[in-house]
Amino acid sequence: MDLSFSKEDLAFRDEVREFLQNSLPPDVKDRCDRGLHPTREGQIRWQKILHEKGWMAPNWPKEYGGTGWSITQKYIAAHEFGQASAPIATPFGVSMVGPVIYTFGNQEQKDQYLPRILASEDWWCQGYSEPGSGSDLASLQTKAVRDGDDYIVNGQKIWTSYAHYADMIFCLVRTDPKAKQQEGISFLLIDMKTPGITVKPIYGIDKENSLNEVFFEDVRVPVKNRIGEENKGWTYAKFLLGNERTGIARVARSKRQVVRVREIAAAEMSGGRPLIEDPDFIAKLTRIEVDLMALEYTELRMLSMLANGKKLSAEPSLLKIRGTEIQQRLTELMVESLGMYGAPYEPERDYAGRNDIHPGPDYAHGPMAEHLYLRAATIYGGSNEIQRNIVSKMVLGL
Amino acid sequence: MDFELSDEQGMLKDSVERFVKDNYSSEARAKLADSEAGFSEDHWKMMAELGWLGMPFAEEVGGFGGGAVETAIMMECMGRGLVLEPFLATVILGGGLVTEAGSADQIEAIIPAVIEGNMKLAFAYAEPKSRFDLNNVETTASKSGDGYVLNGHKSVVYHGTAADKIIVSARTSGNAMDEDGISLFLVDNGASGLTRRDYRTVDGQRAADFTLENLKVGADALLGVEGKAYPVIEKVVERAIGALCAEAVGAMQQANEITNEYIKERKQFGVPIGKFQVLQHRMVDMYMEAEQSKSMSDMVAMKLSLEDEKERKRAVAAAKAQVGKAAKFVGQQSIQLHGGMGMTDEYSIGHYFKRLTTIEMLFGNTDYHFKKFAELSA
Numbered sequence A: 001m002d003l004s005f006s007k008e009d010l011a012f013r014d015e016v017r018e019f020l021q022n023s024l025p026p027d028v029k030d031r032c033d034r035g036l037h038p039t040r041e042g043q044i045r046w047q048k049i050l051h052e053k054g055w056m057a058p059n060w061p062k063e064y065g066g067t068g069w070s071i072t073q074k075y076i077a078a079h080e081f082g083q084a085s086a087p088i089a090t091p092f093g094v095s096m097v098g099p100v101i102y103t104f105g106n107q108e109q110k111d112q113y114l115p116r117i118l119a120s121e122d123w124w125c126q127g128y129s130e131p132g133s134g135s136d137l138a139s140l141q142t143k144a145v146r147d148g149d150d151y152i153v154n155g156q157k158i159w160t161s162y163a164h165y166a167d168m169i170f171c172l173v174r175t176d177p178k179a180k181q182q183e184g185i186s187f188l189l190i191d192m193k194t195p196g197i198t199v200k201p202i203y204g205i206d207k208e209n210s211l212n213e214v215f216f217e218d219v220r221v222p223v224k225n226r227i228g229e230e231n232k233g234w235t236y237a238k239f240l241l242g243n244e245r246t247g248i249a250r251v252a253r254s255k256r257q258v259v260r261v262r263e264i265a266a267a268e269m270s271g272g273r274p275l276i277e278d279p280d281f282i283a284k285l286t287r288i289e290v291d292l293m294a295l296e297y298t299e300l301r302m303l304s305m306l307a308n309g310k311k312l313s314a315e316p317s318l319l320k321i322r323g324t325e326i327q328q329r330l331t332e333l334m335v336e337s338l339g340m341y342g343a344p345y346e347p348e349r350d351y352a353g354r355n356d357i358h359p360g361p362d363y364a365h366g367p368m369a370e371h372l373y374l375r376a377a378t379i380y381g382g383s384n385e386i387q388r389n390i391v392s393k394m395v396l397g398l
Numbered sequence B: 001m002d003f004e005l006s007d008e009q010g011m012l013k014d015s016v017e018r019f020v021k022d023n024y025s026s027e028a029r030a031k032l033a034d035s036e037a038g039f040s041e042d043h044w045k046m047m048a049e050l051g052w053l054g055m056p057f058a059e060e061v062g063g064f065g066g067g068a069v070e071t072a073i074m075m076e077c078m079g080r081g082l083v084l085e086p087f088l089a090t091v092i093l094g095g096g097l098v099t100e101a102g103s104a105d106q107i108e109a110i111i112p113a114v115i116e117g118n119m120k121l122a123f124a125y126a127e128p129k130s131r132f133d134l135n136n137v138e139t140t141a142s143k144s145g146d147g148y149v150l151n152g153h154k155s156v157v158y159h160g161t162a163a164d165k166i167i168v169s170a171r172t173s174g175n176a177m178d179e180d181g182i183s184l185f186l187v188d189n190g191a192s193g194l195t196r197r198d199y200r201t202v203d204g205q206r207a208a209d210f211t212l213e214n215l216k217v218g219a220d221a222l223l224g225v226e227g228k229a230y231p232v233i234e235k236v237v238e239r240a241i242g243a244l245c246a247e248a249v250g251a252m253q254q255a256n257e258i259t260n261e262y263i264k265e266r267k268q269f270g271v272p273i274g275k276f277q278v279l280q281h282r283m284v285d286m287y288m289e290a291e292q293s294k295s296m297s298d299m300v301a302m303k304l305s306l307e308d309e310k311e312r313k314r315a316v317a318a319a320k321a322q323v324g325k326a327a328k329f330v331g332q333q334s335i336q337l338h339g340g341m342g343m344t345d346e347y348s349i350g351h352y353f354k355r356l357t358t359i360e361m362l363f364g365n366t367d368y369h370f371k372k373f374a375e376l377s378a
Helices: A007-023 A026-034 A040-053 A071-083 A091-104 A107-118 A233-247 A251-267 A279-307 A316-337 A367-378 A384-394 B007-023 B026-034 B041-049 B068-081 B087-101 B104-115 B230-265 B277-303 B309-343 B349-361 B366-377
Strands: A124-127 A143-147 A150-158 A168-174 A185-191 A197-202 A211-222 B121-124 B140-144 B147-158 B165-171 B182-188 B194-200 B206-217
Touching: A007 A040, A007 A071, A026 A040, A026 A367, A071 A251, A071 A279, A091 A107, A091 A124, A091 A168, A091 A185, A091 A233, A143 A168, A150 A168, A150 A185, A168 A233, A185 A211, A185 A233, A251 A279, A251 A316, A279 A316, A279 B277, A279 B309, A279 B366, A316 A367, A316 A384, A316 B277, A384 B277, B007 B041, B007 B068, B026 B349, B068 B087, B068 B230, B068 B277, B087 B104, B087 B121, B087 B165, B087 B182, B087 B230, B121 B147, B140 B165, B147 B165, B147 B182, B165 B206, B182 B206, B182 B230, B230 B277, B230 B309, B230 B349, B277 B309, B309 B349, B309 B366
Parallel strands: A124 A168, B121 B165
Antiparallel strands: A143 A150, A150 A211, A168 A185, A197 A211, B140 B147, B147 B206, B165 B182, B194 B206
């Protein structure tokens, strides 16, 4: 057992730090630090800079354009990105569909899609949830019927993050309605420009449009856009969900949030002294910090197991559960720390063309928006209740 | 960065695991806990023969030169069986103080005997009013001729009954709460002027309160530099906290496994109660608390050797806070999930609950360490 960094690791840390200092656009950093949704343009501009540096896909195998970083280097990079409020690449392409393509896709699919993900030429979105299929994902109804070299897709997806930005969608569709639920599903890659696709915005409790409904009406999708075998899509879908859980702890971001809470609480006054000196406030922050530290070392312990060739079953669900709980507790505390200036709130588009800024101190712009959006954290990616079911079954055998 | 055990560490783990499996069935432990001494001299000899009592000591004095990681490995295994022998009191606390503060003569006189299993130690630091503050020392040691005269009251000294020598913290100058002016003394158990009251503790172990009345000791009883013992005490207690965290992790993991098995077997309404989602989710929360504690225990074992005092202390406070919180939750919920069975003295789970309850309070409870962590983070 050893927690120390080698000289090479420290040099790597300096390299990451310097790169972020010099290359992260200030406007992108500012939105990320405040916890606001990225703009499409800003996110792509930043991802192209990452791609040029060769750092777009730390988790991919080197042969497909991964960085070849060790576990320790990945940890260092994540930590530095978090500290600098540098956005990570949007997950739908590089973290979700990318690994599915290089693991289960054919050569043509790898050649066609992987370089475009790395170069941010395609913005991907995820067509999983449906109005009647949330936590019970395998009950999905969107169907694809074979017609020559095409599938004809009909149905509806919902809660599709950034579908209004997307060039491509990966979709779970039912190809065999007679088979048992999990066995009649296929995994399709669909061009969002295909006729018959309609995207309708959903405005969230944060009054922003990050979520959407996606409608499919007689959408023709070439059979060659199917990943792997017909009716085996559930296998690929589960693989993807497993991948999704490992990055979801967001420890580095939460560590940055602790610093922001401390900064705000040092500036805010309560009972004639800085809020940060209020014992009740500090007790709450301290408990979150200790939980976060334990989570950080749990994540490292799991990464270390993986690096030593051990297999994990549902242990990463713990990272998802605790990580999202901590994210929510931190934004809640951040909003609390603002006092009355937690209340002023208007969606960003209402500021467009107006010559004013958010009322109150500068740091008051952001926390409530993130607090609202992050209520979804314990719901998305498999709700925390579903994660507990998974651990109960897979780890505890109940 | 690596959390894996080396081959040697893996062998140590196997060996302690085997000892616990062979000697610490729930019935065997209950019998030992009820015996006169509260632990087994045979086990103690076995531990000496296996080299465990010498694990953390330097090779020059006959030890194996192990560190906090080796200690944690052993304590975690011992926690699984709720081992009763005074390993923490003698080897980690007593042995730690002697090697950190002692003169060459004192080390030579004590450590080899400890390693061979021929001498037991206990550390008398707490007092009726000190609560968890190691610097709150009202027991006095005044110079008298070549030696000192000690007066005061030392409370809840774990394994104070079995120890051959008691290491007493006493004030040679300053006021209660001063960090400066605290000294350590080696006192023979049974020395005249030392009155001992033996009792059992709720976790099945043994402890004692000591009254010191004009207890005379020679100059050679002073352990370390007069008045400068506080940093040594802090350092050794940090190691003891690391060891306790590991013990708690073992105890929590075992308690969780026992409970998990129980809810798979216990049937109500025609099904195993483990089929009820409310119990499944509770069990998952218990599992997560134990895992988070394991991560903190490993972390602190690796950080105990850090030179950076602030980071080391922060790690210790965070680990004990997490472990304390988890120990209460896992212990209490283990009883809850067992229903009436969890309330019986005969069944093992209650004993895990009780040891986890005392670990939470030893060397500072959860609130104490959260506060400490907050001070160190400000």
